Amino acid sequence: MPSASTRSALNPKRLRRSCRLTSANTANTANSTNGRRKTTTLIHLITGGTGAGKTTYARALADEIGGVRYSIDDWMTALFWMDAPEPPDFDWVMERIARVEAQMWANTLQMIALKTPVIFDLGFTTTDHRAKFIDLAKGVNITPNLHWIDIDAEERWRRVQSRNTSRGETFAMDVPRDMFDFMEDRWEAPTDHDAIVITRVTK
Known part of the structure; x- marks a missing residue:
């Protein structure tokens, strides 16, 4: 079950929308059926830095709108991580991520x-x-909704440390500080140039 903080984050009053386009594909309705919010947006992309809470948010959103969730960590853990070279090889990882993403899109x-x-x-x-x-x-004539989980780096590192220790429901692998810093260097925050509907969550 999503945590109270996640349910709170999904409350429309806490969502700040920007870069809104007028499109039938991006209009979300406020009606609900069987406790689920109806949506005409068929594709949702979840982004944010390491430790932002993307998977927790994605799970809650999938439950709220009756959607199917594709989490890269779940697929890589089930299919490839047990065969990963030691030390990890970046090209080896990215090639398998590309395979997974192709199947997800199919x-x-x-x-x-x-x-x-x-x-x-x-x-x-x-x-x-x-x-x-x-x-x-x-x-395929769909304008997706990009959900940006915008949490500062200090708080995200605290969450990563907690996840490393608790190894809870969203734990996929241990993330040491050097891996966290590597991903921070790669992180590019969304801008107006993404040119789609952006839902920004800051808590």
Whole structure:
């Protein structure tokens, strides 16, 4: 069950929207069925720095709108991490992530045909990564909603340390400080150039 803080973050009163486009594909309705909020947005992208709480947010959002969640950590843990070289090789990892993402998108096309929302929890650390999925969505005439979990680095590192220790439901691997710093150097915050609907969550 999503935590109280996550449910609070998903409260529309706490969401600040910017870069809004007028499109039938991006209009969210306030109606609900069986306790779930209806949405006409079929593709949601979750972004934020390491430790922002992206997977927790994605889980809560999927439950709220009755969507299918694709989290990269779940797939990589089930399919590849047990065979990873030691020490980890960046190219080895990225090649397998590309395979997983290709299969996720193939599955997404089936979900779209069924009018089922899809939530992508893939990190989306860079502008180019976000642009790839924005272009894929627009290729099937859908403007996605980018959910930016905007939490400062100090708080995110505190959460990572807590997750490393507790190894709770969203734990996928131990993240040491050098890995956290590496990802911080790669992180590119969303800007107006993303040119889609952005939902920014700051808590």
